[in-house]
Structures are given as structure tokens and as C-alpha cells.
Amino acid sequence: MGEMIAVYDRAGRPIGAEERSVVYAEGLWHASAGVLVRSGDGERLYVHRRTETKAVFAGMHDCLAGGVVGPGEDPLTAAVRELGEELGIEIDENEDGPLPLASASWDGEWAGRPMRCHLFAYELRYDGPIRHQIEEIAAGWWWTDTELRARLSDPTWPFVPDTRVLISDMLG
Template identity: 50%
Template sequence: MGGDELVAVYSADGEVVGSATRRRMRAEGLWHAASAILVRSGNRVFVHRRTDDKDVFPGVHDCWAGGVVGAGETPWDCAERELAEELGITGVPLVPLFTTSADVDGTRIHLYAYEAWWDGEVVIQESEIASGGWMDLDELRVRLADPAWPFVPDGRIAIEEFFRRELDR
């Protein structure tokens, strides 16, 4: 997506307060929202490496499909759109998991996390995802414990919240 694309701008409290170009949102560190979908198959999740030309956190791993909520778009609609665009997955129910907020390296974000169960083919969007595959949740925990394994900071916050909530069940 280009820098001139309009995205929803949020308050620190999580309310939509307007819109701005993606470029302005990044440059000024404006609060925004993103949808994040954890794609699961049994005890596995789909983990991918972002392309080297992403505008934030290029070339690092993530276990969440998703992206920034566009102007006039709901987080739910964003989640459905991003799941289809990034992984070619459509027509699956999304299960809301949680919402969390973070300020990571000047990126101020409200993250709407969802879960989707999928056993079909994953077709990655090559312009955003360099590679990907299924990983057991236990292996993901081990890799996340290694500070040398490059992982998206807000994705790390979200998966740690997911693991915490799973332990509380």
C-alpha cells in the first residue's frame, strides 16, 4: 500500500478521530489501529517473514496476518480484507481474541486480534510476505525466547498476550 493511502486515526483511548495519509501517520507517530489474525491449524500457526521493503519492521518474522485499518473501515472489515490479501484465505469465521494498545518505537497502535482456523492452501502475497509456513506453538514460544530471532515488536506483544490468555483458560 502506498504512502498516500488514507488510514483511520485514533485517539489514545481507542476512538476514531479522523484520517490521515499512511505517510503522515508514520511520520507523526499518530495513533492508529491494525487488525491481526492468528491463522491456526491444530496446534500450529502460520508464521511468515515480511519482505525487506516493508515500511515498518522489514525482513522480520510475524505470526499475525493483518494491517492498518483504512479510513472508514472497521477493524473487522480490515481483518477480512487483510486475510484475503496476504494469505488468500476467505470465507472463514473470525473469532475476536482481544484488543491491546502499544507504543513501540514511535508506532502507536491499537491492535484488534482475531483467530481463524484454516486447513486449506495458503497463498502468500509476495509483495508483503517473503516466505512462510506452519509452526507448532511450542516451537514459536522457543523461538520467541531467543532475542536474536527477528520478530515484529507489536506482533510479539500480541502473541505474548495470546499465550498469557491461553494459560488463564
């Protein structure tokens, strides 16, 4: 049996669980959570490029460390888990964890199939070390909001489409 993830209804309520492959193949509503990592002074944000071996949005750029929400998991817990896995940033979500930043729903398409996802974004101010998970992150760097906006102004620049839905609420 494959990895199980939470299945949501159109309104954003968890209603069960299903294998990730089934969720993607059938375009079931699910949720993802991610963290925008900003420097302590808030002047820069961390942008990364996904590996070419990722199942979804391979090789594309993103500014959220994140992933899908598991069964029984709330989005903040998923975001903190993914932050640790992808960027090696270990935090306590209750004490110094990420703060809510934006949320939206994305009803789009990926690889010719429908993809429906409720998106939850958080922000963390952080100046410590970053350690990439080599299976998921190919490279990363710090940019200003202006630098990211300049790249995003090119619609052909490979940036994950679900984060594009949230980007205007995330950049200063």
C-alpha cells in the same frame, strides 16, 4: 495523495484519517488488525516472514496476517481484508470468519520515530490452501505454539514488536 488510514485517539476511538506517511512520521495513534491462522485441529499456527521491501518491520517474522485499519473500517473487516490480500484466504466474516482473540495498545518506536497503534487480533481455524502476496510475504510455514515460543525466547530473533505485545494472549 498517499494511502489514507484511520487515525485514533489514545483511548482507541477513531477520530479521523490521515495519509499513512504522516501517521508514521508524526507517530499518530492508528489501529491495525490481524488474524492468527491455526490449523483446523488447533495444533499448529502459521508463521511468516515479511519481505525486505515492507515499509514497516521489513524482513521480520510474524504470526498475524494483518495491516492498518482504513477510514470508516472496523478492525474485523480490516483483518478479513488483509487475510485475503496477504495469505489468499477468502472468508465471509459474518458466517465463518475469525473470532476475537486479543487486543492491546502499543506505544513504541520504529526507525527512530514514535509508533502508536491499537492492535486487534483474531483467530481463524483453517486447513485450506495459502497463497502469499509476493510483495508482502517472503515465506511461511506451520509451527506449534512450543516452536514459536522457543524462537520468541531469543529477544534478538526478528519478530514484529507489535505482535510481541499480544503474543502471550494468543499462544496456548
